[in-house]
Amino acid sequence: MINGAHVLFFSQDPERDQEFLRDVLGFEDVDAGDGWLVFGLPPTELATHPTDATPTCELYLACDDISATIGELQDQGVEITRTVSNAGWGLVTALRLPSGAELGLYEPKHPHPGT
Template sequence: MINGAHIIIYSQDAEADRAFFRDVLEYPHVDAGDGWLIFRLPPAEVAVHPSDAPSHELYLMCDDVNATVDQLSAKGVTCAPVTNAGWGLKTGIRLPGGGELGLYQPRHETALNL
C-alpha cells in the first residue's frame, strides 16, 4: 500500500533551494548521495480542486501566518503581502531558485490530526 508521497520542486538553482529548505526552514534531511538532499516535510494533506487547466501547487501550512512571515523575514526571506482568501490567510514565499511556495493559515478544519 502507499506509505508516503515524494514532492519534486523544479528549480533554476537547485543548490540554493536545497540550502533554503536546510538552513532557513530547517527541515530534517538525508543525503541521497553527492549532496542530493531529500527533506522530511511536516504532516501533509492533499486537496483536489476543479480546473480547466490542471496544475499542481505546494502550500506550506502554519498556525499564525503573520508570525511565520516575521520569522522568515528575519532570515532574509521575501514573502508576498498576506491576503485574506476567505478559507485562510495566505502569502507566497520566494525561493532562491526563482520559484514560489504558498504559505497559509487555514480557517477550515484540516485533515492533519485524523
C-alpha cells in the same frame, strides 16, 4: 497502500534552494546519494479544488500564524512575494526561494484530517 508523498522542485539553483530548505525552514535532510538531498516534511494534507482553467498542482507550506511566520521569515531575509489574502480555506501568501521560484504559504482555516 500509499504511505506518503514525494514532492519535487525543479530548480535552476538547487544547492541554494537546498540550503534554504535546511537552514531557513529547518527541514531535516538525508543524502540519497551523490548529493541528492531528500527533506522530511511536516504532516501533509491533500485537497482538490474546482477550476475552469488548465488543471495543475500547487504546493503550500502550512503554518499556525501567518503573520508571525512572515515576520520570522523576513527576519531571516526571506522575500514575501504576495500580499496575504483570504482564500476562504485559509490565509495565503508566497515566499521566494533563492532560485527565484515561489513557494506558497498558508494558515489553514479548516479542520485538519486526523485531528
